[in-house]
Amino acid sequence: MKILVTGAAKRIGAAVVKYLAQKGHQCVIHCNRSLEQARELRESLPNPKQHEVVKADLTDPEQRQSLFKKPFDVLVNNASQYIKVALEDAQNDTLLNVYDVNFFMHFEMMRLFHQLCKKGQIINILDHRIDHPDPRSGPYAFAKKSLRDATLACAIQWAPDIRTNAIAPGFVLPPDGVPLEKMDRLVQGTPGKVAPTPEDVAKTVEFLMTTPAINGQVIYLDSGMHLIAPCSATQLEKL
Numbered sequence: 001m002k003i004l005v006t007g008a009a010k011r012i013g014a015a016v017v018k019y020l021a022q023k024g025h026q027c028v029i030h031c032n033r034s035l036e037q038a039r040e041l042r043e044s045l046p047n048p049k050q051h052e053v054v055k056a057d058l059t060d061p062e063q064r065q066s067l068f069k070k071p072f073d074v075l076v077n078n079a080s081q082y083i084k085v086a087l088e089d090a091q092n093d094t095l096l097n098v099y100d101v102n103f104f105m106h107f108e109m110m111r112l113f114h115q116l117c118k119k120g121q122i123i124n125i126l127d128h129r130i131d132h133p134d135p136r137s138g139p140y141a142f143a144k145k146s147l148r149d150a151t152l153a154c155a156i157q158w159a160p161d162i163r164t165n166a167i168a169p170g171f172v173l174p175p176d177g178v179p180l181e182k183m184d185r186l187v188q189g190t191p192g193k194v195a196p197t198p199e200d201v202a203k204t205v206e207f208l209m210t211t212p213a214i215n216g217q218v219i220y221l222d223s224g225m226h227l228i229a230p231c232s233a234t235q236l237e238k239l
Contacts, residue, residue: 001026003028003209006058009029012078018045022046029052030079058109059104073117076123078125079101080125080127082137082175083097083140094139098139103150110124119162122162151165152164166218167208168221170220171196172197189225190223193223195223201221
């Protein structure tokens with residue numbers, strides 16, 4: 001299969017590309033600011049010439065559409081930006097930015113895939129916060145919840161030509177600037193007490209790709225974190 005992975009130059013996106021390339025799939029590696037890393041990733045893959053690097057700002061309509069000059073089979077909407085801002089501090093421009101990079105551009109990519117590729121699969125990478133939003137990053141969680149709802153709606157409307165599913169990871173990698181020790185403490189607060197790995201996300205992408213009967217599902221990779229009620233404000237301050 002030919003697969004476009006957005007935000008694929010590093011972190012989870014790069015792990016997805018590596019895993020799928022090793023399985024013999026052809027990958028389109030999307031990046032925006034990390035062009036050199038994307039090129040290095042391609043060169044590290046089996047048969048690097050069969051893979052492609054594409055650079056685009058997904059918030060720009062023309063650049064988004066440029067990714068669809070050639071059809072592909074699977075769209076993995078992975079590009080994201082974790083923006084930590086409390087609800088009371090979120091100004092209008094901040095809200096619009098959070099929604100633009102975590103919902104609107106992904107939804108527009110989904111619609112372009114439907115319009116121009118017509119058949120295949122969409123897999124959206126969400127976040128375990130869609131069930132219990134952290135008020136310290138409420139707008140981010142709201143945007144991811146909107147993407148979850150779009151996943152389910154499109155799974156109904158576009159089937160059987162396009163299957164639409166999602167993965168909601170938990171504490172896979174700490175955000176930039178957050179020490180690993182802090183993430184380890186958060187993992188110990190989950191029922192399973194095990195952190196999912198980027199490779200776990202990649203394996204789940206392949207599982208969804210290769211299981212035709214799955215449509216409209218959200219798979220949580222969070223060691224059961226989504227089952228826990230929201231923390232109190234006092235508990236949150238300790239994390």
